[in-house]
Amino acid sequence: MSFRRKGILSFALFIGIITIVLLLLVSCLPSAEYGTEEEADAAAPYLITAAGGQPELPAVQADELPAEAEPVTVPADVPTVVPEAVPNAIPGAELEQDSNVGTTLFHPLSEDTKPVPSSVTTNTYVPIVPPKNTGKTSSKVSIPVLNYHSVAIDPGNIVVISPDKLEAQMAYLHDHGYTPLSLEAFIRLLEGDTSEKAPEKPILLTFDDGYIDNYEQAMPILAKYGFPATLFVSPGMTEQDGYLNWEQIKKMQAGGWDIQPHGMSHPHLPKLTADEQAYEIVEARKLIEEHLGTKADIFCYPYGERNKTTLKLLKQHGFRYAFTIDQGYATNEQSPFLLKRLFVNGEEDLHAFETQLLKRK
Ligand SMILES: [Zn+2]
Incomplete structure (x- = not known):
C-alpha cells in the first residue's frame, strides 16, 4: 500500500469515528435531560439546605404546585424540615406557599395548643387534638x-x-x-x-x-x-x-x-x-x-x-x-x-x- 493510499484510508476512518461519536452524543442527549431519579436528586439546585447544612426538602417547582392546596410531600428519610426555608426554595411561590401549603407545616393554633417548634418534621406530623376544655387545670394552687x-x-x-x-x-x-x-x-x-x-x-x-x-x-x-x-x-x-x-x-x-x-x-x-x-x-x-x-x-x-x-x-x-x-x-x-x-x-x-x-x- 502506497503512502498516499494509507493517508486516504486513515482520513476516512477518522471521519467515520467522528460521525459515530456525534451520533452517539445526539442519541444520549434526551437521557441526560430526563435523567434518573438518582441523578436528579444529586443535582445541587434541587436541594434545600437547612441551617444545619444538611440536604433537606426536595424543591417543589413553582409551576408544579397543585391548584388545590395539597401538602408538600417529604421523603420519609428527611430528618428535619425548616418550614421557614420552604418559600425561599420556590421562587415566586411564596404567596401560594403561605396561604395553602404552608398551613400543613403548622399545627392549628387555638386556646389550648401552642405553636409547634420549627424542628418538628412534616413526616412525623400528627394533628394535635386539643384536650377537652374541662375548665380544670392541674397546676399547683396555693x-x-x-x-x-x-x-x-x-x-x-x-x-x-x-x-x-x-x-x-x-x-x-x-x-x-x-x-x-x-x-x-x-x-x-x-x-x-x-x-x-x-x-x-x-x-x-x-x-x-x-x-x-x-x-x-x-x-x-x-x-x-x-x-x-x-x-x-x-x-x-x-x-x-x-x-x-x-x-x-x-x-x-x-x-x-x-x-x-x-x-x-x-x-x-x-x-x-x-x-x-x-x-x-x-x-x-x-x-x-x-x-x-x-x-x-x-x-x-x-x-x-x-x-x-x-x-x-x-x-x-x-x-x-x-x-x-x-x-x-x-x-x-x-x-x-x-x-x-x-x-x-x-x-x-x-x-x-x-x-x-x-x-x-
Ligand atoms: Zn375552735
Missing part, C-alpha cells in the same frame, strides 16, 4: 386561709384580736390587692376551675367557734370592705353566753358569710369513740343545714385535732374538705381533709401579720 377566733379587747390572749387590729388587717388586705373569697369560690379555685378569672391575690378569711363578737365586731368591719368570710360554728354552743344565736348566724349568712360545722360541742375528737365522733361531726352539719337551708359539708377540726377515725368518718359521711390549724397556705397538693391555715395571733402587730402572710407560702 391560697392563704387566715384563722381568726374572737374579736374583742383581751390583752394577753393570742386567740383574741382587737377590733382595731382586725380593721387594720382588713385595710392592709384591701390596699395590697387581696381578694377575700366565698368558701365556694375558694373551693373552685383549689379544684382548678378556670371558668372564672382567678383573682391575683385570693385569700380566705375564717373565724372559729361562733363568738358573739364575730357578729357585733367582725361582720361590720368586713362589710365595710365587702369581704366575705367563713364561720366554723359549734351548734351545741349557740344561744349560750358569749356565743352567737341562730338569728345572728342567719344575718351573717345573709351578709356573705359561709357557715360550716366545727363539731357539736367543740370536743377533743381523738378522745372520743367512733360513734361519739360521728355524732359530733354529723349532728353539727345536720343542725346547720336545718337552720340555714344550705350545705354544711366542709369541716373544721376543734383544736385542729383528728385521728384516723375522724378522717374515715368525714369521708364516709360525704364531707368535701376539712381545715386544720396546721400552719401554711392551703394547697391542692394537700389532702382535702388536711387543709392548712394561718393562725392570726391577736397579740402581734401589722408587720408580723404581713410577714406571716408573705413568708408562709
Whole structure:
C-alpha cells in the first residue's frame, strides 16, 4: 500500500469515528435531560439546605404546585424540615406557599395548643387534638386561709384580736390587692376551675367557734370592705353566753358569710369513740343545714385535732374538705381533709401579720 493510499484510508476512518461519536452524543442527549431519579436528586439546585447544612426538602417547582392546596410531600428519610426555608426554595411561590401549603407545616393554633417548634418534621406530623376544655387545670394552687377566733379587747390572749387590729388587717388586705373569697369560690379555685378569672391575690378569711363578737365586731368591719368570710360554728354552743344565736348566724349568712360545722360541742375528737365522733361531726352539719337551708359539708377540726377515725368518718359521711390549724397556705397538693391555715395571733402587730402572710407560702 502506497503512502498516499494509507493517508486516504486513515482520513476516512477518522471521519467515520467522528460521525459515530456525534451520533452517539445526539442519541444520549434526551437521557441526560430526563435523567434518573438518582441523578436528579444529586443535582445541587434541587436541594434545600437547612441551617444545619444538611440536604433537606426536595424543591417543589413553582409551576408544579397543585391548584388545590395539597401538602408538600417529604421523603420519609428527611430528618428535619425548616418550614421557614420552604418559600425561599420556590421562587415566586411564596404567596401560594403561605396561604395553602404552608398551613400543613403548622399545627392549628387555638386556646389550648401552642405553636409547634420549627424542628418538628412534616413526616412525623400528627394533628394535635386539643384536650377537652374541662375548665380544670392541674397546676399547683396555693391560697392563704387566715384563722381568726374572737374579736374583742383581751390583752394577753393570742386567740383574741382587737377590733382595731382586725380593721387594720382588713385595710392592709384591701390596699395590697387581696381578694377575700366565698368558701365556694375558694373551693373552685383549689379544684382548678378556670371558668372564672382567678383573682391575683385570693385569700380566705375564717373565724372559729361562733363568738358573739364575730357578729357585733367582725361582720361590720368586713362589710365595710365587702369581704366575705367563713364561720366554723359549734351548734351545741349557740344561744349560750358569749356565743352567737341562730338569728345572728342567719344575718351573717345573709351578709356573705359561709357557715360550716366545727363539731357539736367543740370536743377533743381523738378522745372520743367512733360513734361519739360521728355524732359530733354529723349532728353539727345536720343542725346547720336545718337552720340555714344550705350545705354544711366542709369541716373544721376543734383544736385542729383528728385521728384516723375522724378522717374515715368525714369521708364516709360525704364531707368535701376539712381545715386544720396546721400552719401554711392551703394547697391542692394537700389532702382535702388536711387543709392548712394561718393562725392570726391577736397579740402581734401589722408587720408580723404581713410577714406571716408573705413568708408562709
Ligand atoms: Zn375552735
